[in-house]
Amino acid sequence: MVKLKPCPFCGGKAEIREYSQGHSGNGDYTARYKCGCDKCKIFFDKESLFRLVDGQPKFEKNGFEDATNAWNNRPEIENSDAEQEGRE
Numbered sequence: 117m118v119k120l121k122p123c124p125f126c127g128g129k130a131e132i133r134e135y136s137q138g139h140s141g142n143g144d145y146t147a148r149y150k151c152g153c154d155k156c157k158i159f160f161d162k163e164s165l166f167r168l169v170d171g172q173p174k175f176e177k178n179g180f181e182d183a184t185n186a187w188n189n190r191p192e193i194e195n196s197d198a199e200q201e202g203r204e
């Protein structure tokens with residue numbers, strides 16, 4: 117699974133969830149993802165667009181990855197001067 121950075125405001129655990137699905141009628145499916153902190157009500161909201169090929173989703177846009185990347189690459193808030201990047 118994807119590792120999410122903690123919330124920059126409360127330090128709590130971030131979550132990603134799918135909250136809507138649909139399809140456009142021509143074989144394309146959509147799904148929306150929210151990645152962020154429930155407590156602080158901050159989210160990145162991204163959409164997936166894909167079609168099924170042999171039962172597997174073939175992504176045009178991957179909202180899950182977009183949302184997690186957006187969250188993990190957001191500008192850092194300065195609350196720990198000692199923290200360095202790239203030390204996962």
Ligand SMILES: [Zn+2]
Binds near residue numbers: 128154
């Ligand atoms: Zn928070």
